[in-house]
Amino acid sequence: MGSGASKKSAIKSVSNNRIISLPHQHSNEHINLLVKGLSVLRHNSALCDVTICINETENGPPLKFPSHKCVLAASSGYFRDKLGVSSHGFEEIETSAEPDLTSPKHVNVTLDFSISKKSMEVVLQFLYTAIFDAKINQLPAVLEAAVRLDIASLKRRCLNEIMNGFHTDSFQAMYKISNELDLSLFKDFLLSKIAADFVNFVDTDCFQRLTENELQDIVNNRNGTLSNNCIIPELQMFNAIIKWQKHDQRERIASAVKLLKTLHYAKIPQSTLSGYVINQSIVIDNKELFGIVENVLDADKKRILNRLKQKNSTHNGAGDVIMPTRTTVVVTGGRRFDQFTSTIRELNIKEDTWKEIGRMPSTLAYHQVAAVDNLLYVVGGLESSRPDVRGSAATWRFDPMKNEWETLQEMHQERAHFFLGAVDQSVFAVGGKSSNLIRTSVEKYNITTKKWEFVASLKAPRFSHAGCVYKHCLYISGGVVRKSSTTDLLRYEVSTNHWEALTPMRSLRSSHMMAAVRDRILVFSGECLNQGINESLSVALECYIPQEDQWHKVAQKISFQGEKECACAELDGLVYLIGGCGSNVIDHRNDVASYDAEKDEWKSVAKLPTRLRGASCCLLML
Structure with a gap:
C-alpha cells in the first residue's frame, strides 16, 4: 500500500507541473x-x-x-x-526593468x-x-x-x-x-x-503621354537587360520614338533626336536603313543623326545613297542637300468606264493638290499595291474590262527615288479583286479571282529571295474582300463567297502560318474599304450581295477593337459619295477614301475625303483629276 500511494503521489506531482503547449493551428480561434x-x-x-x-x-x-x-x-x-x-x-528581450507607467x-x-x-x-x-x-x-x-x-x-x-x-x-x-x-x-x-x-503599348494614350525620361528608361532597357529578357527590336523602337514625337512635334523634336541617337542602327537591315530610316524627315533635318545612320551603311548602300542625292535632291542657297521628306498617298491605275489607266498620282496633302508622278508598265484596275522600304510593289489585277480576260500574275517593283521599274517573278496564279498586304520583308496576296475562277489560295512573296510561295489557304473561295495589316497580322473582312457578301472577319498569323475566324461584322459587305487606325480597325461602305442581288447595307461604318474582339457601330450612313471599289489608305491617323462608284457602277466618282476616327469627322480633300474606280493606293516617301 505504501509503495502504491507513493507512485500515485509522484504521478500527480508530475501532472501538476506539466506545461500544456497547444500547436499553432489550434490557437486560430483565440487569434481571431x-x-x-x-x-x-x-x-x-x-x-x-x-x-x-x-x-x-x-x-x-x-x-x-x-x-x-x-x-x-x-x-x-x-x-x-x-x-x-x-x-x-520592439524586440523580445529578457529584462527585469519595471514597465514605464508614467507615459x-x-x-x-x-x-x-x-x-x-x-x-x-x-x-x-x-x-x-x-x-x-x-x-x-x-x-x-x-x-x-x-x-x-x-x-x-x-x-x-x-x-x-x-x-x-x-x-x-x-x-x-x-x-x-x-x-x-x-x-x-x-x-x-x-x-x-x-x-x-x-x-x-505604342498604340495607347499612355504611350503618347510619356515624358522624355520615361521613354528614355524604356529605350535603355530594350535589350533584354531585365529579368524577363524581353527585347524590343531597334526598328520597332525607332518607329515608336517617331510616333511619340509626332504627337507634339514642336515640343518633342529635340527629345526625339536625343533618343534616336542612342539606338543601334547596325541591328537594322541595310535595305531598311537606306530605303526607310534615312529618309525620315527627323533624320534628314539633323546632320549628326543623319551621319550616325549613314556611317552604318555599307559601301554599296552609300554609293546608292550618293547617287540618289545627286539625282533626286535639290539645293538651298547655302548649297546643302535637301532630300525628299514628304510622306504622301499614292494612287495607281483604276478604270473609268471601259478605259483602264496606268497613271500614278500623288496627293500633296499640304497643298491639297494631285500630281502625276509616273506610269505603271501596264494599264490596270482591281490590282493591289504595297510599299516596303519605300519601294512600290504592284501585283495582279485586270488589264481590260472584257469578260473573258483573266487576271494578271505580274509583279513589278517601282523605286520612286530612282524612277525605275523592275519586273519580278510572277505569282503562281493570276488574280484580281484580292488583297495585298506587307508584313516585314514579305508581301501576301490573298484570295481573289481570275475570270470565273475564284481563289482560296494565298501566296507570299519573299523580298529577300525574290520568290513567290504558297502559304495557308482560305477555307472558302473569296473575292472583293478588304484587308489591312495590324500588329504584324493580316486582317480580311467580308468579300463574296458563293455569290453572296459575308460578314466574315479573318486574321492570318504570319509567325504560325494560321488563319483564325474572329467576331463577324454587323453588316454583310463586299467591295468595301478597310483600314487600321491606331488601336482599331475601320470598315467603310461597300455593297451587300445576296445571291447576286444587291441589297442595302445595314451599317455603313463599323469599328473593330482587336483587343476586345468586338465590333461597334459608328454610323448608319457616311457623307462620302463613293460606296464601293474605292482606294483607301491611312496616314497620320486619317483614313483617305478615294474615288470609287455609287451603287450603280456607271456612277464613277472622283471624290476624295479624309476621316478622323478620334473626332468622328469627315473632311473633303482635293478631287481626283478624273473619275476612277478599282484603283489601288498606299503611302510613299517622295
Whole structure:
C-alpha cells in the first residue's frame, strides 16, 4: 500500500507541473477573437490611447482616427518612431526593468505627408483585421501609404495586387510611384511588362503621354537587360520614338533626336536603313543623326545613297542637300468606264493638290499595291474590262527615288479583286479571282529571295474582300463567297502560318474599304450581295477593337459619295477614301475625303483629276 500511494503521489506531482503547449493551428480561434476584439474596440473608440491626424488637403481641416498604440507600434516602423518606441521596445528581450507607467495616456500623431481618408481607412482595417479591402484605383495611394508608414506586409500585398492586375494603361502612374518611393524591383517589373507588350503599348494614350525620361528608361532597357529578357527590336523602337514625337512635334523634336541617337542602327537591315530610316524627315533635318545612320551603311548602300542625292535632291542657297521628306498617298491605275489607266498620282496633302508622278508598265484596275522600304510593289489585277480576260500574275517593283521599274517573278496564279498586304520583308496576296475562277489560295512573296510561295489557304473561295495589316497580322473582312457578301472577319498569323475566324461584322459587305487606325480597325461602305442581288447595307461604318474582339457601330450612313471599289489608305491617323462608284457602277466618282476616327469627322480633300474606280493606293516617301 505504501509503495502504491507513493507512485500515485509522484504521478500527480508530475501532472501538476506539466506545461500544456497547444500547436499553432489550434490557437486560430483565440487569434481571431483577439483581432475581432481589437477591431470592435477601435470601432467603438474604446480604450483608444492615440489619435491619428491626417490632412487630405493643405488648407483643409485635419481628419482624426482613434487607434491603439500597441497595434500601431506592432505593425508600423513609422508609428514606432512617432510613439517613441525604441528598438529594444520592439524586440523580445529578457529584462527585469519595471514597465514605464508614467507615459501620457493619450497622444496625437499627425502624419507628415498627405493621405486620403479612404486610404487611411484601408490601412487601419488591414492593421486591425488583416483584411485588404481596396478598389483598384486606390492601390497606388495605399501602396504609397504602406511605404511611408513602413508597413512591410501591406506593401507586399499592394505590390502583389498591382502586379497581378497590371495593365499598360496604368504604367505612367505606377512608374512615378516606383521612382518616388525608390521601389527598384517594382520599377524593373513595370519596364519588363512594357517590353513584353511593346507592340500594343505604342498604340495607347499612355504611350503618347510619356515624358522624355520615361521613354528614355524604356529605350535603355530594350535589350533584354531585365529579368524577363524581353527585347524590343531597334526598328520597332525607332518607329515608336517617331510616333511619340509626332504627337507634339514642336515640343518633342529635340527629345526625339536625343533618343534616336542612342539606338543601334547596325541591328537594322541595310535595305531598311537606306530605303526607310534615312529618309525620315527627323533624320534628314539633323546632320549628326543623319551621319550616325549613314556611317552604318555599307559601301554599296552609300554609293546608292550618293547617287540618289545627286539625282533626286535639290539645293538651298547655302548649297546643302535637301532630300525628299514628304510622306504622301499614292494612287495607281483604276478604270473609268471601259478605259483602264496606268497613271500614278500623288496627293500633296499640304497643298491639297494631285500630281502625276509616273506610269505603271501596264494599264490596270482591281490590282493591289504595297510599299516596303519605300519601294512600290504592284501585283495582279485586270488589264481590260472584257469578260473573258483573266487576271494578271505580274509583279513589278517601282523605286520612286530612282524612277525605275523592275519586273519580278510572277505569282503562281493570276488574280484580281484580292488583297495585298506587307508584313516585314514579305508581301501576301490573298484570295481573289481570275475570270470565273475564284481563289482560296494565298501566296507570299519573299523580298529577300525574290520568290513567290504558297502559304495557308482560305477555307472558302473569296473575292472583293478588304484587308489591312495590324500588329504584324493580316486582317480580311467580308468579300463574296458563293455569290453572296459575308460578314466574315479573318486574321492570318504570319509567325504560325494560321488563319483564325474572329467576331463577324454587323453588316454583310463586299467591295468595301478597310483600314487600321491606331488601336482599331475601320470598315467603310461597300455593297451587300445576296445571291447576286444587291441589297442595302445595314451599317455603313463599323469599328473593330482587336483587343476586345468586338465590333461597334459608328454610323448608319457616311457623307462620302463613293460606296464601293474605292482606294483607301491611312496616314497620320486619317483614313483617305478615294474615288470609287455609287451603287450603280456607271456612277464613277472622283471624290476624295479624309476621316478622323478620334473626332468622328469627315473632311473633303482635293478631287481626283478624273473619275476612277478599282484603283489601288498606299503611302510613299517622295
